[in-house]
Amino acid sequence: MKHQARxxxxxxxxxxxxxxxxxxxxxxxxxxxNVVEIGPGLSALTRPLLEKLDRLQxxxxxxxxxxxxxxxxxxxxxxxTEADVLTVDFAQFGDRLRIVGNLPYNISSPLLFHLMPFxxxxxxxxxxxxxxxxxxxxxxxxxxxxxxxxxxxxxxxDMEKLFDVPPEAFxxxxxxxxxxxxxxxxxQDRPRPVSDxxxxxxxxKSFAQRRKMLRRGLGEWAAxxxxxxxxxxxxxxxxxxxxxxFIALSDVLHKAGVV
Numbered sequence: 001m002k003h004q005a006r007x008x009x010x011x012x013x014x015x016x017x018x019x020x021x022x023x024x025x026x027x028x029x030x031x032x033x034n035v036v037e038i039g040p041g042l043s044a045l046t047r048p049l050l051e052k053l054d055r056l057q058x059x060x061x062x063x064x065x066x067x068x069x070x071x072x073x074x075x076x077x078x079x080x081t082e083a084d085v086l087t088v089d090f091a092q093f094g095d096r097l098r099i100v101g102n103l104p105y106n107i108s109s110p111l112l113f114h115l116m117p118f119x120x121x122x123x124x125x126x127x128x129x130x131x132x133x134x135x136x137x138x139x140x141x142x143x144x145x146x147x148x149x150x151x152x153x154x155x156x157x158d159m160e161k162l163f164d165v166p167p168e169a170f171x172x173x174x175x176x177x178x179x180x181x182x183x184x185x186x187x188q189d190r191p192r193p194v195s196d197x198x199x200x201x202x203x204x205k206s207f208a209q210r211r212k213m214l215r216r217g218l219g220e221w222a223a224x225x226x227x228x229x230x231x232x233x234x235x236x237x238x239x240x241x242x243x244x245x246f247i248a249l250s251d252v253l254h255k256a257g258v259v
Contacts, residue, residue, distance in 0.1 A: 014044035014102060016169035019128075023180055024048045026162055027100060027126050036093050038085050038101030038111075038127075041065060043072070045102060050077060057093060059085045086110060090118040097121055102128040105174065109133065109149060119156050119185040126162075131179040134161050138181070146239045148207045152200065154243045155193070157183040193247045198254035203246055206238040214238055224256040225249065 014020055023045060029035065029052040040046040040058040042065070049056050057079045060066045066082040081088060086107060090097065099122060103111060108129050115125070138159050139145035153159065162180040167173035193199040209217040214236050215227065230248050232241065253259045
């Protein structure tokens with residue numbers, strides 16, 4: 001019996017076998033790797049993953065699909081966590097995690113932020129997302145796509161867009177072009193903010209009025225910032241600052257006690 005895609009779960013099932021095969025090749029898996037797949041759906045990616053792995057862990061919110069997976073695979077090969085991925089504690093899956101998935105587009109940004117606190121135990125992540133989101137993730141300062149998502153994720157990951165995926169690769173086809181991204185957590189010696197929360201608040205406020213010059217957009221906070229010392233010009237807008245400059249800016253504001 002054909003499973004009806006459920007809009008509330010953002011389900012679009014891969015039907016082009018070449019796409020999951022390309023994702024698995026890009027991941028270059030070893031049999032003993034600790035892999036977690038988000039949203040296995042109808043197993044388009046699950047099957048080629050299991051061909052390469054001794055064991056796979058998956059997270060599935062749809063109870064009917066979870067039941068189908070239990071019938072198709074033994075527990076020693078496939079371990080299923082039946083839950084909303086936004087509520088899942090990834091610490092339970094162990095270290096050197098390799099996370100993969102065709103992510104539901106309706107929760108892609110919240111999910112990427114949900115995964116950030118677990119980056120220390122992650123080896124890499126390979127995700128299919130809306131191409132527009134990936135373009136924002138990998139955008140550089142000065143690009144029109146550069147924004148809060150770019151800064152926050154680039155403060156924690158090295159990211160590379162791998163390839164595009166057309167709508168006809170899915171059933172039902174989405175209204176957008178998709179793409180696949182590789183995300184590798186940055187090492188321990190990366191530039192780090194004094195406070196992750198301060199960085200998040202600083203970036204959020206900075207991009208809230210992105211068309212304004214930053215010194216105006218930050219309002220009363222602006223007087224607390226040694227702009228020249230941070231190398232930020234009078235006319236700079238948020239989209240022109242590097243990740244390192246945002247980290248320095250958030251450290252100043254955190255020291256001043258406003259974030």
